[in-house]
Amino acid sequence: MTKLLDKPFKAFTIYALIILLVSIPIYFLVVDWIWVTEIDDHHEMTMERIENRFKEAHLSGHDLEAILNSWNMLQPSSSIMPITENIARPDSIYEVTKYNEYELESDRFRGLQTVIEIDKKPYLLNIETNVEEAYETIFAIGLVTILLYGLLVFGFIQLNRRISKSAWKPFDNTLTKLKSFDLSLSKGVEFDETDIEEFTELNQAITRLIAENVNAYNQQKAFVANASHELQTPIALLKSKLDILFQDEKLSARQSELVNAIQIPLARLTRVNKNLLLLARIDNSKFSDSSEIDFLEKIEKSEELLQDYISERKLTYKKEITGIANVTCSLFLAETLVNNLLSNAIRHSPVSGEIIVRIGENEIAFLNSGVERLKEETLFKRFSISTTETTNSGLGLAIVKEICKQNGWEINYDFLDHFHIFSVRFSKF
Amino acid sequence: MKILVIEDEKELASDIVHYLSGENYRCETASDFATAKEKVSLYQYDCILLDLMLPGGDGFDILEHLRSQNKQDGVIIISAKDTLEDKIKGLNIGADDYLAKPFHHSELAARIHSVIRRKQFDPSNLIIQNEIKIDLLSKTVQIEGNPILLTKKEYDLLLFFIGNKNRVLSKSALAEHLSGDVADMFDSHDFVYAHVKNLKKKLNEQGYAGYLKTIYGTGYKWEI
Structure with a gap:
């Protein structure tokens, strides 16, 4: 994954590299052109000056010859040669590479050849200037360009860092808030003000989206709570009518069996409904009472209530106490947590299986024998029934999870040595 | 023995009456707040079964009214609200027992039996x-x-x-x-x-x- 800011950075860097590379020949051509033009102008000027000065000097034929001789001998960059025919030769500009005896290498020379008239006689004037070598120019320009490119990239990196720190800060803030957002807390998110238009729009859109979600979630919660609340009376009536029917002496054995059979799904309906109401109440944080709970005591109480079910399944039950688990929380929720976890362990143990309850420092764990690992992803979800057993409301562990969440405890499942392990770690407050 | 069933769900009230009728009980019913309040003020009962959510008022108010008159009728709250707070509140105001709906009639009968027995001040128990x-x-x-x-x-x-x-x-x-x-x-x-x-x-x-x-x-x- 690339970071958002690295993308334009990479593109910018590559673009700058291309432009700078292309700029090298362009710079060279421009520099060379200026150079050559300047030299040609200079030659032209020199030529005119020489011609005029000779004219103004009015030298005699003998003097002229002597001067020309010494001129040609001493002047390094120009020569004046007499020519016999007076042919109107045009000025010519040429470029030549020849050996430079002073620098011991071949050099490029720019020259001007023209015919001047001194004393009505034609002379061939030749002016030459050493011009910088093409590869030397390119090398110099290239060097400078690479240096500048280095500076440019360095600048990009620095700017990038600074921009990402300041300009993207609101975005990072938004991201942090979104990561910690929890729909089940039913609380919207408030973003910090930002002066960047895009982020303001983003924050507005997210705020609206979250508000809608929270609203839908609350409606759904209210619906479940209302529905289960409304179901209470019909369930109570059903149970009542069955009890009355049960007392009828004219009931045949077959009918009694049927009445008994109805009790079972009715019990399940009762439990599911009760659990849904309980979940709704926990969701709404209705359990605000808190007292110091000794979990060992609660486990012993629960164990007494469930003793009959433990012996009915011929389970071996033992407790391993290695520490004290005293936690401040709601009494009802603590009892519900322990009852749910212990009855869960009993229900899911095979006959003659084993249950171990561990009480450690700020931790309790319920172990029961089993065959294979359960699916962790769905284990604590509502109505994710892992067995075909009918009394399982599919809500027991969801309630456990919800209680842990409300109290900031940690619930974990593990499967080790043929034991399902459900452990609750209490956080210290 | 006189029992008052304060319950707005008439079917449930009649079932309770039906179940208890075999015993040595005489049952009366009240299905709204006003009737219930009037009856508890005028008469004395051995046991009152009190639903909390009543048309016209809160069951807790009837209980408070009863205790403020220094009446010692046995009271069992029968309610769909089964939170610990409601239970504690009910027992604090002076209910003798609290039974959450839905319940088996047999459970209710056993609780009534126990409440009446306690109210009879039998020193030998x-x-x-x-x-x-x-x-x-x-x-x-x-x-x-x-x-x-x-x-x-x-x-x-x-x-x-x-x-x-x-x-x-x-x-x-x-x-x-x-x-x-x-x-x-x-x-x-x-x-x-x-x-x-x-x-x-x-x-x-x-x-x-x-x-x-x-x-x-x-x-x-x-x-x-």
Whole structure:
């Protein structure tokens, strides 16, 4: 994954590299052109000056010859040669590479050849200037360009860092808030003000989206709570009518069996409904009472209530106490947590299986024998029934999870040595 | 014995009346706040069954009204609200018991039995039924003067049966009575058989197993 800011950075860097590379020949051509033009102008000027000065000097034929001789001998960059025919030769500009005896290498020379008239006689004037070598120019320009490119990239990196720190800060803030957002807390998110238009729009859109979600979630919660609340009376009536029917002496054995059979799904309906109401109440944080709970005591109480079910399944039950688990929380929720976890362990143990309850420092764990690992992803979800057993409301562990969440405890499942392990770690407050 | 059933769900009220009618009880009903308040003000009852959510008012107000008049009628709250706070509030205001809906009528009958017994100010705290004598304080049982040793669960069952004499009691009602709330987490309540069997055996040793009848495929009945 690339970071958002690295993308334009990479593109910018590559673009700058291309432009700078292309700029090298362009710079060279421009520099060379200026150079050559300047030299040609200079030659032209020199030529005119020489011609005029000779004219103004009015030298005699003998003097002229002597001067020309010494001129040609001493002047390094120009020569004046007499020519016999007076042919109107045009000025010519040429470029030549020849050996430079002073620098011991071949050099490029720019020259001007023209015919001047001194004393009505034609002379061939030749002016030459050493011009910088093409590869030397390119090398110099290239060097400078690479240096500048280095500076440019360095600048990009620095700017990038600074921009990402300041300009993207609101975005990072938004991201942090979104990561910690929890729909089940039913609380919207408030973003910090930002002066960047895009982020303001983003924050507005997210705020609206979250508000809608929270609203839908609350409606759904209210619906479940209302529905289960409304179901209470019909369930109570059903149970009542069955009890009355049960007392009828004219009931045949077959009918009694049927009445008994109805009790079972009715019990399940009762439990599911009760659990849904309980979940709704926990969701709404209705359990605000808190007292110091000794979990060992609660486990012993629960164990007494469930003793009959433990012996009915011929389970071996033992407790391993290695520490004290005293936690401040709601009494009802603590009892519900322990009852749910212990009855869960009993229900899911095979006959003659084993249950171990561990009480450690700020931790309790319920172990029961089993065959294979359960699916962790769905284990604590509502109505994710892992067995075909009918009394399982599919809500027991969801309630456990919800209680842990409300109290900031940690619930974990593990499967080790043929034991399902459900452990609750209490956080210290 | 007079019982007032304050319950807005008429069907449920009539079922309660029907279930209790076999006993030595005379039942009256009130289905709204005003009627209920009027009745508790005018008359005295041995036990009042009080629903909390009533048309026209809150059941707690009736209880407060009753106690402010210094009336000592036994009160059992029967409510769909089964939070700990409601229970504590109810008991603090002066209810004698709190039973969450939905309940088995047998459970309600046993609770009424227990409340009335406590209200009778019987200093000996004895339940005597023919040859059987139960001392509620020491939780001991004697048959014709011979003590029989019962486990806690067998003792609870015996009281439950006596509070529901001549009624057919289902296995699930017995399991709920013994294990309370956790009972509905389980499908099978076979352990009830074992406890009843043991109780019956102990009664039989004294020659009085005849009261406790097994109704095939249905449950049990304490017959007098």
